[in-house]
Amino acid sequence: MNDTIQLDADAVLRRFAEEREKRLRPEGFGQYLGLTQDMDRDPWTERQERPPVADHVTFTFVGGGWAGLLTGAELAKRGIHDVRIIDRAGDFGGVWYWNRYPGVMCDSPAALYLPLLEETGHMPSMKYAFQPEILEHCQRIGRHFGLYDKALFHTSVERAEWDEAARLWRITTDRGDSFTSTYLSLGLGFFSTPKLPGIHGIEKFKGKAFHAARWDYAYTGGSPADPRLDKLTDKRVAVIGTGATAIQCIGPVSETAKELYVFQRTPSAVSPRGNGPVDEAWFRSIATPGWQKRYNDAYVRDWTGLWGQPFSLEPSLDPLDDDFAKFAARLRSVILSVPAEIRNPVTVKAALDKASVDIVSEVHEYIRGMVSDPDTAEKLLPWYRPLCKRPTFNDDYLHAYNRPGTRLVDTDGKGVEAITETAVIANGTEYPVDCIIYASGFEFAKDPLRALKFEVLGTGGIDLRSHWAQGVRSLHGLHTRGFPNMFTVQLAQGADFAANVPTGWQDAGETIALIVDHMRQQGLSRVEVEEADELAWSQQIAATPPMPDTRDCTPGLLTFEGGTDPRIALLSGVPEGPRGFFAMMAGWKLSGDFAGLEFQQ
Numbered sequence: 001m002n003d004t005i006q007l008d009a010d011a012v013l014r015r016f017a018e019e020r021e022k023r024l025r026p027e028g029f030g031q032y033l034g035l036t037q038d039m040d041r042d043p044w045t046e047r048q049e050r051p052p053v054a055d056h057v058t059f060t061f062v063g064g065g066w067a068g069l070l071t072g073a074e075l076a077k078r079g080i081h082d083v084r085i086i087d088r089a090g091d092f093g094g095v096w097y098w099n100r101y102p103g104v105m106c107d108s109p110a111a112l113y114l115p116l117l118e119e120t121g122h123m124p125s126m127k128y129a130f131q132p133e134i135l136e137h138c139q140r141i142g143r144h145f146g147l148y149d150k151a152l153f154h155t156s157v158e159r160a161e162w163d164e165a166a167r168l169w170r171i172t173t174d175r176g177d178s179f180t181s182t183y184l185s186l187g188l189g190f191f192s193t194p195k196l197p198g199i200h201g202i203e204k205f206k207g208k209a210f211h212a213a214r215w216d217y218a219y220t221g222g223s224p225a226d227p228r229l230d231k232l233t234d235k236r237v238a239v240i241g242t243g244a245t246a247i248q249c250i251g252p253v254s255e256t257a258k259e260l261y262v263f264q265r266t267p268s269a270v271s272p273r274g275n276g277p278v279d280e281a282w283f284r285s286i287a288t289p290g291w292q293k294r295y296n297d298a299y300v301r302d303w304t305g306l307w308g309q310p311f312s313l314e315p316s317l318d319p320l321d322d323d324f325a326k327f328a329a330r331l332r333s334v335i336l337s338v339p340a341e342i343r344n345p346v347t348v349k350a351a352l353d354k355a356s357v358d359i360v361s362e363v364h365e366y367i368r369g370m371v372s373d374p375d376t377a378e379k380l381l382p383w384y385r386p387l388c389k390r391p392t393f394n395d396d397y398l399h400a401y402n403r404p405g406t407r408l409v410d411t412d413g414k415g416v417e418a419i420t421e422t423a424v425i426a427n428g429t430e431y432p433v434d435c436i437i438y439a440s441g442f443e444f445a446k447d448p449l450r451a452l453k454f455e456v457l458g459t460g461g462i463d464l465r466s467h468w469a470q471g472v473r474s475l476h477g478l479h480t481r482g483f484p485n486m487f488t489v490q491l492a493q494g495a496d497f498a499a500n501v502p503t504g505w506q507d508a509g510e511t512i513a514l515i516v517d518h519m520r521q522q523g524l525s526r527v528e529v530e531e532a533d534e535l536a537w538s539q540q541i542a543a544t545p546p547m548p549d550t551r552d553c554t555p556g557l558l559t560f561e562g563g564t565d566p567r568i569a570l571l572s573g574v575p576e577g578p579r580g581f582f583a584m585m586a587g588w589k590l591s592g593d594f595a596g597l598e599f600q601q
């Protein structure tokens with residue numbers, strides 16, 4: 001290996017460590033605040049008065065995002081239509097209901113990310129879909145599978161309690177509903193609660209302030225479908241945060257705001273997007289029966305293995321010519337470049353370190369080429385390993401810094417110091433602004449208890465919160481001892497993040513629908529996971545080594561803000577990774593023996 005490159009690589013790795021040190025905060029997640037009630041109002045749908053419901057349904061799903069929609073769809077495919085989805089939003093969509101900030105889109109290819117395309121007959125319009133199309137697709141699924149009929153929107157569950165004698169769940173809500181349900185499922189999402197930075201004086205600000213996930217188009221002008229923010233022309237705007245959300249909304253804000261100050265704590269890695277319309281002839285040529293599953297399988301296969309799980313030696317498929325898949329393929333080829341006879345965690349880590357330096361150098365080169373002011377460009381350079389934070393892709397973000405009204409305020413890892421009635425203070429300088437947009441992220445509910453805002457009481461009145469007090473316990477991430485006829489659809493203890501999220505939810509929905517259908521056909525009324533199986537599953541999760549690339553990462557949500565709570569170990573996916581998990585679940589479903597579950601008549 002060339003000496004000079006080695007020296008550079010060492011310097012870069014040292015810089016990664018220095019930048020990490022600057023950012024580690026003992027408060028971890030405690031540095032953030034929840035939204036005020038006023039900031040948390042639904043900007044999109046008027047709340048409709050309705051009489052409370054007091055009935056019985058077969059299946060209740062709490063959460064109207066992908067998890068609820070896909071479980072509802074899978075139940076409907078098996079002829080189970082008596083399904084009630086509940087959400088505090090005014091419609092289906094989950095994150096795609098709430099997040100309508102200008103520029104919002106999904107970074108996974110639409111042909112993969114939008115589930116049930118074959119069943120609903122939809123062809124994505126763009127390679128990477130914007131939010132309006134994604135939300136429409138959620139609504140399309142809702143209509144296609146009849147999920148609107150019993151749905152309750154603008155409704156929050158207050159309590160769900162298992163009634164052992166009657167073998168059903170008793171559910172109450174903040175709208176006075178009180179009904180029973182044979183089954184209960186929780187799919188509360190992992191980015192469902194927006195958070196604010198706990199900046200000194202944040203409550204004092206007298207101008208306009210909103211979170212990006214509750215965008216105020218009445219103030220900015222424009223709309224989700226037409227993000228020309230024509231009311232910002234006389235406004236001084238602050239955006240706090242430079243994560244994936246900020247990267248997407250800063251371009252549109254910079255186009256019209258009189259002055260835009262972007263307050264940066266950690267620069268994001270940004271790469272080109274290259275979006276474009278889907279070619280209809282191409283789409284028709286690939287859309288043969290079963291195509292979406294095949295494409296999904298290829299994607300899952302390409303991603304599995306990057307965090308030390310066993311992986312395929314076959315070359316990457318990347319049928320959709322996707323940047324995430326290319327990124328995954330590149331890291332896989334780096335791992336494969338280590339000769340098999342010496343491939344171990346130490347040699348793989350060294351190879352990945354070398355690749356990290358190469359990748360970061362390329363990102364730096366791109367940023368320097370895009371941003372005309374060299375000082376601003378230097379401040380925008382990310383200094384962390386590629387898998388420490390979500391890579392972002394955007395063609396407009398960097399260009400925003402070439403617009404005359406936009407100014408980057410880099411805080412060298414410290415963040416904003418204070419907020420006054422009229423200004424944001426950083427690096428000892430006061431920046432007077434009319435409006436603050438918080439692109440400060442979400443409570444990261446990979447720990448499902450972080451998203452759980454109501455009581456779930458199982459057998460003998462045991463609270464799910466107490467049951468999981470020492471960490472999540474489950475079989476397949478889905479079943480929890482003491483909570484019969486209940487299914488949790490979550491990242492923890494299943495396929496985990498490293499695959500397309502709706503793929504994981506669809507797989508969970510298929511499993512749930514299979515179990516419910518089996519019970520219906522066999523006249524069974526109660527299902528609960530066996531204690532030993534729950535324990536064994538959770539123990540193997542706890543024994544999964546941490547993702548090698550995150551141990552020395554700069555803090556962020558993927559690293560639980562640098563948290564060291566031992567319960568974090570129970571939030572991983574299975575050691576085999578998403579590919580192994582889906583293969584195992586396919587076998588489990590096919591076998592028909594429902595191993596690990598205890599049924600009663």
Ligand code: NDP
Pocket residue numbers: 023105106107108191197198199240241242243244245246248263264265266390414415416439440441442555556557
């Ligand atoms: P993030 O948590 O990624 O970003 C929050 C930002 O706020 C970070 O830049 C953070 O800095 C900054 N911040 C926090 N506190 C302060 C402070 N006191 N002063 C200054 N800055 C501060 O949230 P996002 O909403 O951007 O993204 C959340 C997730 O949503 C993503 O990881 C992604 O998975 C998903 N997403 C996906 C998209 C897609 O598919 N295209 C689009 C948007 C979001 P620091 O980094 O230092 O913590």
